[in-house]
Amino acid sequence: LTVGDSVMDQIGVALSDFSIESPDAGFVAFNEAHIGCGTVREGDKRVPEGLEGPVGDICSGWADPVDPEVVTEYDIVSWSTILEVFKPDVVITHVSPWDVTDRRVPGLNDGEWTHIGEPAYDAYARSEYGEAIDLLTSTGARLLILEGAPHNREITEQNDPARITALNELVAEVAVDAGDDVVMLDYPGWVGPVGSDQELSRRDDGVHISDSGLLEIIPWLLDAAEVDPAG
Numbered sequence: 001l002t003v004g005d006s007v008m009d010q011i012g013v014a015l016s017d018f019s020i021e022s023p024d025a026g027f028v029a030f031n032e033a034h035i036g037c038g039t040v041r042e043g044d045k046r047v048p049e050g051l052e053g054p055v056g057d058i059c060s061g062w063a064d065p066v067d068p069e070v071v072t073e074y075d076i077v078s079w080s081t082i083l084e085v086f087k088p089d090v091v092i093t094h095v096s097p098w099d100v101t102d103r104r105v106p107g108l109n110d111g112e113w114t115h116i117g118e119p120a121y122d123a124y125a126r127s128e129y130g131e132a133i134d135l136l137t138s139t140g141a142r143l144l145i146l147e148g149a150p151h152n153r154e155i156t157e158q159n160d161p162a163r164i165t166a167l168n169e170l171v172a173e174v175a176v177d178a179g180d181d182v183v184m185l186d187y188p189g190w191v192g193p194v195g196s197d198q199e200l201s202r203r204d205d206g207v208h209i210s211d212s213g214l215l216e217i218i219p220w221l222l223d224a225a226e227v228d229p230a231g
Contacts, residue, residue, distance in 0.1 A: 001088035008033035014214040038098030043105035048158040090225045095148035100163035146187035152206030
């Protein structure tokens, strides 16, 4: 099961296609990721381009159960329901760059804009990732969390590499507390240093994974998930 943002959506589609095209792959994949959705819910976000807007109900509803008949619809995100329906052995998610943008959350920081690295938001993000980890492991699945990688784009406050490093460290601390069934994966190491031949080959636009990169990430993830693609 894949959950999270557009990078996880890419990975989820690639894993699903691979499992369909390779019946002996030894796994079946389901993609519950959604473009634009991180883990930290509610309020407003300010994206690197400076535009502001709501996080939205779709991205904020991952803990809410829904009718199982509609859980596969694209505009429905319910991790709680898909866990019960799909019963995955392994869940894969991502420390999302959406969670390091400037945020304004009701009841947090007196309603003012805040971000990772400020105590109020750090505490909120820790709670959100903690709740997500508890939920995603609640049915006995092993959880793989890809660390967030810095973007190969113009650096602004909203995509400062220091922010994603800080969030990675925060999530890693929460993951350690969750036990051995939660594993952090070095996705930045897989991507490669920004501007390197490796990174340019594996990402088309400085954020998303290229077609060739998707072919390369599948065996890397299956190895981490302890799935033998030869069946």
